[in-house]
Structures are given as structure tokens and as C-alpha cells.
Amino acid sequence: MSLFHGGRHSEGLLCTEEGTTYHCTRGSSMPQYKLTYFNLRGRAEISRYLFAYSGKKYEDHRIEAADWPKIKPTIPFGKIPVLEVDGVTIHQSLAIARYLARESGLAGQTPVEQALADAIVDTIDDFMTLFPWAEKNQDVRKQAFDDILTNKAPELLKDLDTFLGDNNWLVGKSVTWADFYWDVCSTTLLSCKPDLADNYPRLLALRDRVQAIPAIAAWIQKRPKTAM
Incomplete structure (x- = not known):
């Protein structure tokens, strides 16, 4: 035996x-999972989608901005989100999400698909990092957001639409974390400019397909309502 x-x-x-x-x-x-981030969707939401899809139990530990200065020194590299897996701390939001995608079978079915999914995620993330999320001057923030959404977003949307084509999913024949990341990020973008993707019905339909996945639909329904 x-x-x-x-x-x-x-x-x-x-x-x-x-x-x-x-x-x-x-x-x-x-494994025992603990995901730590602010009480926002932000850079932790892709991981929450992956947890929801996989059905894995985890602690969704949300901290308030006022508590961050005293918590920051205890966090490796001083940035969140972080994911603790049986006491081992993983930092960097996309490293966390990529790990969870692999664990959940959503990283891509072949090495090439995995590389393509990573590339799409990185492309979207490069765009999202253009925004001055931490800018406190509201006039400066608004001007920057308006410029990015008006002058830079159309190029990204055009490229994503071309890449997607008439397929159901961005990579391969089934959903991957790249589709989840598009939905997560486009939700934030559309909250800033609701008509942003009106000229790209295929990208909007992709959002609908992701949000129609029962586990994702359930998470969206029950998650805390936050601005970002």
C-alpha cells in the first residue's frame, strides 16, 4: 500500500x-490562499475572476487606503496585490494571475497559446499603465484621462478587434485569462467613457461572453461595488 x-x-x-x-x-x-489588495477592483480583479472561475476558496483580504502606510513595510517589495499560497508570498499582479491561470487551465492549451495569451495581457496592461491613477489633482487627472481615451484607446481597440476577428475568444478555441483581462480592464475603461467601444461590437460581444460564464456572472453580482 x-x-x-x-x-x-x-x-x-x-x-x-x-x-x-x-x-x-x-x-x-x-493550498491556503490569501489575496491582499485595496478595496477596489484594480489590479487584483483578474485574480478574483480566476478564483471565481476555478471555484478555489481564498481569503479576499481588502485593506483601506488609510491603513496602507502601516501595512506597506510588511509587504514584500512594498506593493500590492500579493497572494499568499501556504504562507509563501507572490507579488506582482500579473505574476499572480498567470500562476492562477495555469492552475485553473486558463493559461492556454499549448505553449504557443500561452505565449499569445501572455502577449495580449501585456498589451492591455501596457495601455492601462498609461493612466495617472494616483494623480490627486483632478484637473490634471481629467485632462490626461481624456487625452488617453480619445487619442490612444482607438488604436488599442482596433488592434484587439483585428486580433480577435470573428473568433469567440482571443486565443484558441476556449476562454483564457486574456479574455478575462479584457473584460476586467474594459469595465474600468467603459466606466470612464461609456461609448468607448461602440465601434467595436465584436469586443463588446466578447465582454458579454465572459460575463455570461456562470461563475463570473455570480462573482460580478456579489462582488463589492467600487468605483475602480
Whole structure:
């Protein structure tokens, strides 16, 4: 008789081998997850989508901005989000999301698909980092946002629309984390400029497909309502 922990298709199962028969019970190998971020969608929302889709349990630890100065020194590299996995801390939002995508089967079905999904995520993220999210001067902030949304967003949308074409998903034949990231980021963009993607019905339809996934629809319905 031997013991082994189940792999990807038997997550958290402790299995006993007796001859050619395996008796499996829920063991203690299920990872313990704790995601720490502000009480915003922001850079943690892609990970929350992935947790929702996979059904993995996690602690959605949200902190208030007023508490950040005293918490920051305790955070590796002084930035959030961070994800703790059985006490090991992973930083950088896209590294966290990429890890969760792999764990959930949403990274892409082949190495090429994985590279393409990563490239789309990075392309969208490059655009999102153009915005002065932390700018406190509202006039300066508004001017910058208006300029980016008016003069730079159309190029991104055109390129994404061309890449998507008439396919259901951005990469391959099934949903990946790249589709999730488009939905997460476009939700924020459309809150700033509701008609932003009106000329790109295929991209809007992709949002609809993502939001129609039952686990994602349930998360959107129950998540805290925040501005960003």
C-alpha cells in the first residue's frame, strides 16, 4: 500500500493505493490562499475572476487606503496585490494571475497559446499603465484621462478587434485569462467613457461572453461595488 497526493485532476485528494484500487479522501493538501489588495477592483480583479472561475476558496483580504502606510513595510517589495499560497508570498499582479491561470487551465492549451495569451495581457496592461491613477489633482487627472481615451484607446481597440476577428475568444478555441483581462480592464475603461467601444461590437460581444460564464456572472453580482 502506498500514499500519494492527487495531481491536477484530483486537487486536494489524499489517495491510498491498494493493488490496482485507489481509495481517495479529501486531504490537507489543498493550498491556503490569501489575496491582499485595496478595496477596489484594480489590479487584483483578474485574480478574483480566476478564483471565481476555478471555484478555489481564498481569503479576499481588502485593506483601506488609510491603513496602507502601516501595512506597506510588511509587504514584500512594498506593493500590492500579493497572494499568499501556504504562507509563501507572490507579488506582482500579473505574476499572480498567470500562476492562477495555469492552475485553473486558463493559461492556454499549448505553449504557443500561452505565449499569445501572455502577449495580449501585456498589451492591455501596457495601455492601462498609461493612466495617472494616483494623480490627486483632478484637473490634471481629467485632462490626461481624456487625452488617453480619445487619442490612444482607438488604436488599442482596433488592434484587439483585428486580433480577435470573428473568433469567440482571443486565443484558441476556449476562454483564457486574456479574455478575462479584457473584460476586467474594459469595465474600468467603459466606466470612464461609456461609448468607448461602440465601434467595436465584436469586443463588446466578447465582454458579454465572459460575463455570461456562470461563475463570473455570480462573482460580478456579489462582488463589492467600487468605483475602480
